[in-house]
Amino acid sequence: MNHVVTLQDAVTAFADWKEPTSAELDAIEQEMPLILADVDLLDAKIVTLDRTPTELDERRLRRARRRVLAERVALANRTAATSLPGGAA
Template sequence: MNHVVTLQDAITAFADFIEPTAAELDAIEQEMPVILADVDLLDAHITTLDRIPSELDERRIRRARRRALAARVALVNRAAGASLPGGAA
C-alpha cells in the first residue's frame, strides 16, 4: 500500500526562503512606476477589446503608452545615474 504524505514539512522547512528578500522588495519598489503605467496601458487596451475604439479610447491609449514609456525612461536614467562614478548622470 502506498502512503500519500503531504509536503507540509518540506514546505515549511524552507518557509524563510519563500519570502522575497529586502533587495528584491527594493527592486520591485524601484520598478513600481513602470508596473503601474503598464497596468494603465493594459487597462486602456482591455476596455477596447469588445468594441471599435473611439477617439477618446485612442487618446487614452496614447496617453497610457506615453506614460509607460516615460516611466521606463525614468527607471533607466535612475539606474544609469546610480551606476556612474562621481554622481554624474
C-alpha cells in the same frame, strides 16, 4: 483509496527564509511606477477588446503608451545614475 500527500517543497514554499530580500523589495519599489503604468496600459487595451475604439479610447491608449515609455526612460535613468562610479547622480 487515494491518499493525499503533501510535498515538502509545497509545505515550505512560504518559509521565512524564502522571503524576498531587502534588495529585491527595493528593486520592486523602484520599478513600481513602471508597473503601474503597464497596468494602466493593459486596462486601456482591455476596454477596447470587445468594441470599436472611440476617439476617447484612442486618446487613453496613446496617453498610456506615452506614460509607459516615459516611465521606462525614467527607470533607465535612475538605474544608470545609481550604477555610476563615484556616486554621480
